[in-house]
Amino acid sequence: MITAANISLAYGKRIIFKDVNIKFTPGNCYGLIGANGAGKSTFLKIMAGKLEPDNGNISKGPRERIAMLNQDQFAFDDYTVFNTVIMGHKKLYKIMAEREILYAKTDFNEEDGIRSGELEAEFGEMNGYEAESEAAVLLNGLGVPEDMRQKKMRELDGSDKVRVLLAQALFGNPDILLLDEPTNHLDLKTINWLEYFLSRFQNTVIIVSHDRHFLNQVCTHMADIDYGKIQVYVGNYDFWYQASSLRFHQKETESKKAKAKAEELKEFIRRFSSNASKAKQATSRKKLLEKLTIDEMPVSSRKYPYIVFKPERPCGDIILEINGLSKEIDGITMFKDLSLTVNKGDKIAFVGPNSLARTTLFQILTGELKADQGSFRWGITISHAYFPKENNAYFNDNELDLVGWLRQYASPKEHESFIRGFLGKMLFPAKRQ
Amino acid sequence: MKKTAVLSGGERVRCMLSRMMLSGANALLLDEPTNHLDLESITSLNNALTAFPEVILFASHDHQIVSTVANRIIEITPDGITDVMMDFDTYLAMKDESSSKTDNYIASQAA
Numbered sequence: 001m002i003t004a005a006n007i008s009l010a011y012g013k014r015i016i017f018k019d020v021n022i023k024f025t026p027g028n029c030y031g032l033i034g035a036n037g038a039g040k041s042t043f044l045k046i047m048a049g050k051l052e053p054d055n056g057n058i059s060k061g062p063r064e065r066i067a068m069l070n071q072d073q074f075a076f077d078d079y080t081v082f083n084t085v086i087m088g089h090k091k092l093y094k095i096m097a098e099r100e101i102l103y104a105k106t107d108f109n110e111e112d113g114i115r116s117g118e119l120e121a122e123f124g125e126m127n128g129y130e131a132e133s134e135a136a137v138l139l140n141g142l143g144v145p146e147d148m149r150q151k152k153m154r155e156l157d158g159s160d161k162v163r164v165l166l167a168q169a170l171f172g173n174p175d176i177l178l179l180d181e182p183t184n185h186l187d188l189k190t191i192n193w194l195e196y197f198l199s200r201f202q203n204t205v206i207i208v209s210h211d212r213h214f215l216n217q218v219c220t221h222m223a224d225i226d227y228g229k230i231q232v233y234v235g236n237y238d239f240w241y242q243a244s245s246l247r248f249h250q251k252e253t254e255s256k257k258a259k260a261k262a263e264e265l266k267e268f269i270r271r272f273s274s275n276a277s278k279a280k281q282a283t284s285r286k287k288l289l290e291k292l293t294i295d296e297m298p299v300s301s302r303k304y305p306y307i308v309f310k311p312e313r314p315c316g317d318i319i320l321e322i323n324g325l326s327k328e329i330d331g332i333t334m335f336k337d338l339s340l341t342v343n344k345g346d347k348i349a350f351v352g353p354n355s356l357a358r359t360t361l362f363q364i365l366t367g368e369l370k371a372d373q374g375s376f377r378w379g380i381t382i383s384h385a386y387f388p389k390e391n392n393a394y395f396n397d398n399e400l401d402l403v404g405w406l407r408q409y410a411s412p413k414e415h416e417s418f419i420r421g422f423l424g425k426m427l428f429p430a431k432r433q
Numbered sequence: 434m435k436k437t438a439v440l441s442g443g444e445r446v447r448c449m450l451s452r453m454m455l456s457g458a459n460a461l462l463l464d465e466p467t468n469h470l471d472l473e474s475i476t477s478l479n480n481a482l483t484a485f486p487e488v489i490l491f492a493s494h495d496h497q498i499v500s501t502v503a504n505r506i507i508e509i510t511p512d513g514i515t516d517v518m519m520d521f522d523t524y525l526a527m528k529d530e531s532s533s534k535t536d537n538y539i540a541s542q543a544a
Contacts, residue, residue: 398438
């Protein structure tokens with residue numbers, strides 16, 4: 001169990017947390033959610049003791065161990081993969097290292113014998129004898145191949161380093177596990193393994209993630225950071241999302257009703273305050289109006305952009321036909337003799353490990369690349385829009401402001417307000433457009 | 434006023450989505466549209482893609498978007514394509530089953 005009591009933190013005038021009191025209990029997995037900049041990662045750092053709050057304290061059981069996913073990919077460059085994993089349990093690693101030095105001594109004396117007895121006892125208590133096999137299980141599950149395990153961390157690429165650091169955090173059955181974006185750079189198979197691992201994990205887990213499927217699979221609770229407070233809800237992300245939109249609409253209705261009532265009263269006062277016979281009634285209404293507090297909607301720090309794609313006209317019968325398309329990039333086959341017909345109403349997800357093949361296909365279909373062989377044809381009723389993975393090429397003209405940038409893609413007859421409308425929907429405030 | 438040169442990754446993605454919104458297109462192609470986006474924007478995008486009445490071709494590593502938007506799954510492999518009319522979770526279950534069948538087959542051959 002880990003408890004945060006009266007945690008407050010501010011950066012200058014900006015309040016991040018104000019008197020946060022929260023208790024995280026074993027057997028539960030908490031998804032920490034909140035708007036960008038609400039302080040999710042900051043809170044994890046405070047819990048891990050890596051950051052001092054202005055006020056308040058974090059307490060846990062005396063023998064409880066916290067493990068946090070390390071974000072620094074270069075921190076263990078000089079260590080082997082295997083040792084990096086074991087270092088997740090610092091005390092165990094220290095004993096392991098001392099044991100090794102002791103047993104390598106040529107002049108092993110009586111004192112060393114006593115020390116070795118102590119070390120073995122501690123080592124056993126920490127499940128040291130199973131450390132090697134446990135590390136191997138974790139690395140297997142996370143897809144780090146066996147021949148990589150005696151390599152130095154510096155020899156690994158970014159995606160493999162992430163897997164090793166994750167194994168490090170999970171190693172040694174920590175009492176409290178803090179994970180900041182653990183699914184980043186992981187493939188679907190590895191994410192599934194992690195979901196399975198966490199669903200069987202008995203201790204306390206706190207996770208920050210933008211992967212809703214992952215949050216839904218593993219979380220028992222949502223801890224929502226908003227207005228500088230943290231509120232805990234039972235259930236996974238989808239449940240929280242449904243419940244919070246319902247609450248929002250209820251409050252909105254209540255607030256609308258209160259406003260309508262206030263308007264009605266104001267109107268009454270305006271009409272009758274000059275009329276002597278009604279003056280008394282108007283005065284009492286005035287008092288009523290003063291008492292009526294309009295429950296203003298709290299200003300949430302969380303904002304949802306308004307995204308809606310409206311086709312100007314429906315698709316005709318012929319959408320897209322691809323015939324025998326082939327493409328190689330740098331001598332590697334992306335696809336060969338690819339044929340397919342896209343039908344009305346199709347929403348096609350291109351999946352699988354080869355993301356470059358998908359990107360290449362999209363680039364050919366939108367005219368950014370040429371195929372080596374084969375052909376394709378868009379139907380005459382089709383107008384397509386492309387969201388590329390890499391968008392640098394769209395932002396080469398440094399002098400444009402946002403309205404100017406978006407205007408390039410609008411019909412010249414469109415008014416500026418039309419363009420600003422779309423930027424507003426994507427939460428760009430008017431003065432920054 | 435903000436010049437586009439100083440936009441962050443997330444802001445650029447939001448610009449690109451504005452651009453797609455005003456296009457009025459009836460066929461959308463999206464390649465990893467959730468990169469750099471926060472949970473709220475991903476949720477809004479997911480809702481927009483689910484509600485879109487016409488054609489979408491997309492690739493995404495966001496499991497929930499793929500499983501709630503797609504009604505057809507295509508996997509490009511070096512030897513051709515797997516092309517099935519089903520949602521993503523059904524596809525994963527099918528793949529899982531066929532791979533464990535293959536494993537069983539290999540095991541029975543070895544025995």
